[in-house]
Amino acid sequence: MGTSTRIAFNVFVVFLAVLGGLYQIYLKPLLFMAGISPARVIRPLGNQRCKGVPELQACEEIVLHQPTGIVYLACSTLSSRAHWIPAMNQLNVTGASNEDYVATYDPATSRVTRLTTSNFNDGRGLSLHGMDVVASESHPEHLFIYLVNHRIPLGDASAVDVGADSVIEIFSTTVGGTAMHHIKTVEHPIIITPNSIVGSADGKSFYFTNDHAVRVGLVRMLDLLGRKSSSIGYCHIEEGCKYALTKTHASNGITRAPNGTLYVGDSVEGRVDVLEQQADDTLVITDSIKTDYFIDNLAVDADGQLWAAAIPFFMLAGKHMANPSLLSPSAALRLSINTGPNSFYGEKFRVENARLFPGSAQNV
DSSP states (O other): OOOOHHHHHHHHHHHHHHHHHHHHIIHHHHHHHTTTTOOOOOBBOTTOOOOOOOOSSOOEEEEEEETEEEEEEEEOOHHHHEEGGGGTTTEOGGGGBBBBBBEEEEEETEEEEEOOOOTSSSSOOOOOOEEEEEEOOSOOOOOEEEEEEOOOOOOTTTTTOOOOEEEEEEEEEEOOOSOOOOEEOOOOTTTHHHTEEETTTTEEEEEEEEEOSSSGGGGGGGGGGGGOOOEEEEEETEEEEEEEEEEEEEEEEEEOOOOOOOOEEEETTEEEEEEEEOSSSSSEEEEEEEEEEEEEEEEEESSEEEEEEEOHHHHHHHHHHHHSSOOOOOOOEEEEEEEGGGGGGGGOOOEEEEEEEOOOOOOO
C-alpha cells in the first residue's frame, strides 16, 4: 500500500468514525423519538370514551376552566392550517385565515359557542396558535384570554422571506360570556416565533415560548440536531419585555401549576423542563422529565398532575399538517411524582401513556 493510498484510507476511516459518532449522538435519538427506528407500534389505549366534536376543527390549544368544566379553544380551519403554520414553515399567505376564533365547549351539554370580538377591528384579524385563559385574582368571574396571533406581514414583505408578524393579544371575557373584549396588542423585538403562552391573573403579564431564534431560514433545521436557539420571554404591558431564559431547545408548550411552578416542553428531545420563577421574573431550570415522544402542549389538572400532548410519529404529523385528511396518531401522557419503589433509584417522575388517538395537539 502506497503512502497516498494509506493516507486516503486513514482519512476514510476517520470520516466513518466521525459519521458514526454523529449518527449515535444526533441522528439515532432523533429517529427513535420520531418513531422511525425502531418502528413504533401504535395500539389504541384508553380512548373508548372519546368522541369528536365536528363543530370544532383545527384547534391548536385548549384550556379547561376548572370551576365550571367549560373548555376554551383557539381554533382555525383545516384548510388554513394546511397553508399557515409559521412554526412548521408553512407560510402560504394566500391560504391563511385571519378569521380564527376562540370558542367554548361545554362537555355536559355539547354546546359550542364562538366568542365574538366586537372591538377588535384593526383589519388584520386573528391567526391563532397558543392560548391561555386565566381567572382574575380579584374577580374570579372575569377571565383574561392571552393569544398568540401570527399576523400576515404588512406591505410588500413576503412571509416566505420575513416570516409571520407575530404578536400577543390580550382579551377579557366573563364566565359563561359570549364575547371577548380586546385589551392590548403586545409587540416587541423578542416576540420572534411565539408558540405557547401562560398568563397572569391580573391581565398584565405573561410568559411565552419562542420555538426558534429566527422566523425563517435553513438555520432553523439545526435545532433538530440539538442546536439550542429557542427561548422563553416575559412581558409586562407596563414595563416591557425581556428574556426569562435563553438557549433552550425546541421550546413548545408552557403551563403553570397552582404552586407557581412552570413547565416547558422540548418538542424534539421529548423532555419537559421544570422551571422556577425568580424575583426578577427570570426562570431557572430545576429539573427535567424525559419521555419517548415529541412533546406539544402541556396542561396541569386539578390534582396537580401534568399532562402532555405527544406525537408518536413525527413524519405522519407533518403530513397531517400539510393535508388534514391524512390522519396522524397522537398520545396523552400523564406525568407525576414517582412514589413507586424505583423512585429510590433516582426516577423522580413517572410517565404514563394514558391515551392514544388521532390528530391531537393539546389535552386537558
